[in-house]
Amino acid sequence: MRRIASHLLLDGGRAVPRPVVTVGADGRIVAVEQWENLDSDASTEFYAGALCAGFVNAHCHLELSYLRGAIARGTGFAGFARAIGAVRGNFTVEERLRAVETADARMWHEGVQAVADIVNGGTSFAVKARSAIRYRSFAEVFGLNASTSSVRPLLQYPDTTLTPHSAYSIQDAVFREIASEASDNPLSIHFMESPDEAELFRGAGSLAAWYGRMGWRCDFLGYGSPARRVAESVPSRRRVMLVHGCCVGEEDYDIIAGRFAERAVWVVCPQSNRYISGLQPPVELLRRHGAHICVGTDSLASNDSLSMVEELGLLGGVPLEEAVAMATINGARALGLDGEIGTVEVGKRPGLVLIENLAYDGRGAHLTPDSRSRRLV
Secondary structure, three states: OEEEEEEEEEEOOEEEEOEEEEEOOOOOEEEEEEOOOOOOOOOEEEEEEEEEOOEEEEEEOHHHHHHOOOOOOOOHHHHHHHHHHHHHHHOOHHHHHHHHHHHHHHHHHOOEEEEEEEEOOOOOHHHHHHOOOEEEEEEEEOOOOOOHHHOHHHHHOOOEEEEEOEOOOOOHHHHHHHHHOOOOOOEEEEEOOOHHHHHHOOOOHHHHHHHHHHOOOOOOHHHOOHHHHHHHHOOOOOOEEEEEOOOOOHHHHHHHHHHHHHHEEEEEOHHHHHHHOOOOOOHHHHHHOOOEEEEOOOOOOOOOOOOHHHHHOOOOOOOHHHHHHHOOHHHHHHOOOOOOOOOOOOOOOOOOEEEEOOEEEOOEEEOOOOOEEEEOO
């Protein structure tokens, strides 16, 4: 067994001072206590900073890790989508696999315990099968001419379910087919990442113009808005993870909350949004409503790293203990893994992570530009 102590334990939205956590050889939490004097206790490891459970990256595209640095910043939403299509063919299979392996290893080292991973192909599954990280894979149906048959072969892999890419990129029958399938797993939907999405439902904006130039017609615009489309197409029993949400307003929130209540999960990826468009997710609106907020990194196509701590540093004035809860227990609940991970509780095997280089004042601990995380267990 290991006894691990630190200045703080950030757990379940609380900041517990002077923690000492006893962990068994199998990673299971045996005891959570508080220390009084460690000077004479040679059996206890002490680390400066804050301990927390392993992170849950609630939105990632691991298979796109080979695109790190390949797409310019600030292209905007439409420019980013076009750029991905232009550069995807420039990399070998070996380069793609090496990038996936590197990204997976880095996430584990930095304390990621579980990932909600979007997949469009089979590239990442061999790495995920060997990984110590727990992956829930969402086989994404994408394209106005797409059907579910193109991605159903991916369901052969463990812990993989279908999901629609977004409310703007799939025709109505296909969206409803995916949403109505019996599943205890959530849907993970890119949602209102840019103004173009809502404008499309009004027949305006650059997305509508692009579809028009390509001769593509949308059969779902009668819903009137992305929020109404999701609310009227997805059974209320299903959990929905709505990703990005940069352009969500009060009315959109009310529509979703009125349909799904606590089954609505809002996943914010602030670094990706800053990389692509400079927009930011509506964290304060969501907090004001007591929403279920999780944190993701998106992909290395739109991020410099897959660091959860760097994402938390962009959440503005959110207290650190609340931000860490978003990145741990909230993500675990969204994926149905909260009985196993997400909090440092006796009997769980949540991993144990150290967040270093914090600043302290009378209100508590805060992240700094130098804050980093590393796995201890």
